[in-house]
Amino acid sequence: xxxxxxxxxxxxxxxxxxxxxxxxxxxxxxxxxxxxxxxxxxxxxxxxxxxxxxxxxxxxxxxxxxxxxxxxxxxxxxxxxxxxxxxxxxxxxxxxxxxxxxxxxxxxxxxxxxxxxxxxxxxxxxxxxxxxxxxxxxxxxxxxxxxxxxxxxxxxxxxxxxxxxxxxxxxxxxxxxxxxxxxxxxxxxxxxxxxxxxxxxxxxxxxxxxxxxxxxxxxxxxxxxxxxxxxxxxxxxxxxxxxxxxxxxxxxxxxxxxxxxxxxxxxxxxxxxxxxxxxxxxxxxxxxxxxxxxxxxxxxxxxxxxxxxxxxxxxxxxxxxxxxxxxxxxxxxxxxxxxxxxxxxxxxxxxxxxxxxxxxxxxxxxxxxxxxxxxxxxxxxxxxxxxxxxxxxxxxxxxxxxxxxxxxxxxxxxxxxxxxxxxxxxxxxxxxxxx
Numbered sequence: 559x560x561x562x563x564x565x566x567x568x569x570x571x572x573x574x575x576x577x578x579x580x581x582x583x584x585x586x587x588x589x590x591x592x593x594x595x596x597x598x599x600x601x602x603x604x605x606x607x608x609x610x611x612x613x614x615x616x617x618x619x620x621x622x623x624x625x626x627x628x629x630x631x632x633x634x635x636x637x638x639x640x641x642x643x644x645x646x647x648x649x650x651x652x653x654x655x656x657x658x659x660x661x662x663x664x665x666x667x668x669x670x671x672x673x674x675x676x677x678x679x680x681x682x683x684x685x686x687x688x689x690x691x692x693x694x695x696x697x698x699x700x701x702x703x704x705x706x707x708x709x710x711x712x713x714x715x716x717x718x719x720x721x722x723x724x725x726x727x728x729x730x731x732x733x734x735x736x737x738x739x740x741x742x743x744x745x746x747x748x749x750x751x752x753x754x755x756x757x758x759x760x761x762x763x764x765x766x767x768x769x770x771x772x773x774x775x776x777x778x779x780x781x782x783x784x785x786x787x788x789x790x791x792x793x794x795x796x797x798x799x800x801x802x803x804x805x806x807x808x809x810x811x812x813x814x815x816x817x818x819x820x821x822x823x824x825x826x827x828x829x830x831x832x833x834x835x836x837x838x839x840x841x842x843x844x845x846x847x848x849x850x851x852x853x854x855x856x857x858x859x860x861x862x863x864x865x866x867x868x869x870x871x872x873x874x875x876x877x878x879x880x881x882x883x884x885x886x887x888x889x890x891x892x893x894x895x896x897x898x899x900x901x902x903x904x905x906x907x908x909x910x911x912x913x914x915x916x917x918x919x920x921x922x923x924x925x926x927x928x929x930x931x932x933x934x935x936x937x938x939x940x941x942x943x944x945x946x947x948x949x950x951x952x953x954x955x956x957x958x959x960x961x962x963x964x965x966x967x968x969x970x971x972x973x974x975x976x977x978x979x980x981x982x983x984x985x986x987x988x989x990x991x992x993x
Contacts, residue, residue, distance in 0.1 A: 608736030638751030658705030763910025802826030806936015944984030
């Protein structure tokens, strides 16, 4: 095969013959296919797309480029959960210990944030001493002992995806459904889970801006999972406003603890409980959705969910006091600045993208992979679409390192809001379920 001929074939809208996508991926990993050639092929895919057959071949080639994890020694059905990312999405931090408290083993490999979307590993590293770098034997042993582990993906797991994603990130070729689906599902399948729950975010704060594009991505990812023999369910959830109230690493960890203690914002609580129930249906617990939700609610009410979080913290080097008294452990920002409502009215818009970018500029996120994270800073949103506010009420609070940063972020947060006269219906969180 000649690389340039394969690029031209995809550029002209033709489908690759069996084996050609694998040849490209193996060649890129081996250095036989040059980065500029791979970026040209990726751009052709953005414009022309990938067929189902090409997407499956790409997924399997990336899985075969490195190691895989075998979780069969746990002797249980392991359900993995993945979110496509958004603003304030701290779901894994609450969901992993909750699922363990319900009797489901959770072996979760998570990533870091980039741009306005936060990463679970960055949030967990706001906990002093918490260790995300577990070896595969450590991961499996911890799940066997306490029911859950949340760790970083090792370098030898799906290395082709890491190389290809780095290239896509700097060449404007991230937004291709086939490439996104293969990237997500190659990691999920290589990580060894028996069943998969996917949370596909929809809206301005997500990769998929509208329901049609999100549905198309969800269907494609589910098809990959089902064809691999892994039952897969996709939730399509709204991301036009931040999830919950907290946006920022330590702030989101504290909110996760609050949720597991029985509190927390209603939308965040609803998403975690719903996802836990769907995981239970996919697991070997032999329950339906309603019974799964009751299990989740009982695990929280009994305190077992918080105890599962304490065990997770203790096993990975964090301070277990965090579960019940997070601000005894976490660093707080030195400056807290209110964002007052300029008038009375109903909140029509609380823009996730603008708030995510404001938090990133405070230091809660990174524009480039090498940027450092300030774990203490962020934004806490108090008013969401549908809420009524009076003039002067705090729409949000900015948690900043200094006054100048707080004032700038406050202006950006205020610009993310739209207030109107008359009532506004709160928008739904769960838009659709596939599978």
